[in-house]
Amino acid sequence: DTEVTQTPKHLVMGMTNKKSLKCEQHMGHRAMYWYKQKAKKPPELMFVYSYEKLSINESVPSRFSPECPNSSLLNLHLHALQPEDSALYLCASSQEPLPNTEAFFGQGTRLTVV
Amino acid sequence: SQQGEEDPQALSIQEGENATMNCSYKTSINNLQWYRQNSGRGLVHLILIRSNEREKHSGRLRVTLDTSKKSSSLLITASRAADTASYFCATASGSARQLTFGSGTQLTVLP
Numbered sequence: 001d002t003e004v005t006q007t008p009k010h011l012v013m014g015m016t017n018k019k020s021l022k023c024e025q026h027m028g029h030r031a032m033y034w035y036k037q038k039a040k041k042p043p044e045l046m047f048v049y050s051y052e053k054l055s056i057n058e059s060v061p062s063r064f065s066p067e068c069p070n071s072s073l074l075n076l077h078l079h080a081l082q083p084e085d086s087a088l089y090l091c092a093s094s095q096e097p098l099p100n101t102e103a104f105f106g107q108g109t110r111l112t113v114v
Numbered sequence: 115s116q117q118g119e120e121d122p123q124a125l126s127i128q129e130g131e132n133a134t135m136n137c138s139y140k141t142s143i144n145n146l147q148w149y150r151q152n153s154g155r156g157l158v159h160l161i162l163i164r165s166n167e168r169e170k171h172s173g174r175l176r177v178t179l180d181t182s183k184k185s186s187s188l189l190i191t192a193s194r195a196a197d198t199a200s201y202f203c204a205t206a207s208g209s210a211r212q213l214t215f216g217s218g219t220q221l222t223v224l225p
Contacts, residue, residue, distance in 0.1 A: 004156075033212070042202055042215035043157070056212060090156060099144040099206030103213055105156040 006091050006106035014114055015081060021109045023074040023091030029104070031097040032074040034066060035090040037108075043090055049074060050097040081113045118184075120203060120216040128224050133190045135219040137203035138183075144206050146179055146186050147213065151200045160188075160201075193223045 004025045013019050023032065031050045035043035047066045048056035054066065063085075065077040074091055088110055092103040118139035127133055139146070145164045149157040163170045163179045163186070170177045176189040190197055200220050204213040 006156075042218050045212050045214070048212060050211075088154065092157075098211050098213060099208055102147055102159040102162050103157075104159065105149075107156040108154075110154065 004091055004093055004104050004106035006089075006109050008109060009107065010110045010112075012112045012114060013078065013081065015083070017081075018077070018079045020078065021076040021089055021091075021111075023076075023106055024072055025093045025104070026072055027093065027095070027104070028071075029093035029095050030071065031094045032068065033092040033094075033103065034074070034076055035092065037088045037090055039087075047076075048097070055097070078111075081111075083113050086111055086113045118203070118205070118216045120201075120219045122219060123217070124220045124222070126222040126224065127193060129193060129195055131193055131223075133193050133197070133221055133223070135188045135201050135203075135221070137186045137188070137216050139186075139203070139205045139216070140184065141205070141207060143181075144208050146177075147204045147206065148175075148177060148186075148188050149202045149204060149215075151202065151218075153199075157202065190221075193221075195223050195225045197221060197223050 007022045034046040037043040046060045049068045052068045063080050067075040088108045090108045091106045094101045094103045120137050147162045148160040151157045161172045163177050174191045179186045200218045202218045203216040
């Protein structure tokens, strides 16, 4: 199994809603990442988990809350989002924490905040 | 934050032609990686070149790295319509422990 699986594929939520994005990998990778990508822009790092511990938070607003329940799962909890948070949210994993390896990406969750 | 620039921003070629994309970056790196992204989907890793390597091949892909100029190029030979995608370079450095992506090149291969 060489996949990173993200659910849901699409999500529409209101500004007062609470929702969660899920990411799963069964490759035994020890680092997992959340990226945000706006249209026609490169992915921007949000969070890094290494060995199930949060190691990097790129000054992301608290309305985004990551969680790593175990080494295979990564969640991103969303609360009180703004329309400008609409984007493609990408999860990735790597065998070991970067830099000396490649990252495997999921297909993303297309989030629309209304 | 964005590490560097890619050029061109967009490239349109005929099937069978070669496509060359360039990437410039700003800081010292452990390696440089290239990824492909089909429209609105996830990124697929193509190739990784380490800072002590100058050239690497994988199938129809050829990557070069010039650390003195802080630049890299990706050559796709004998392009196919299925190569139509956005291509991103990404740098990885020991201190940052993350991938930082360039601005991307949108490649269109016309049948």
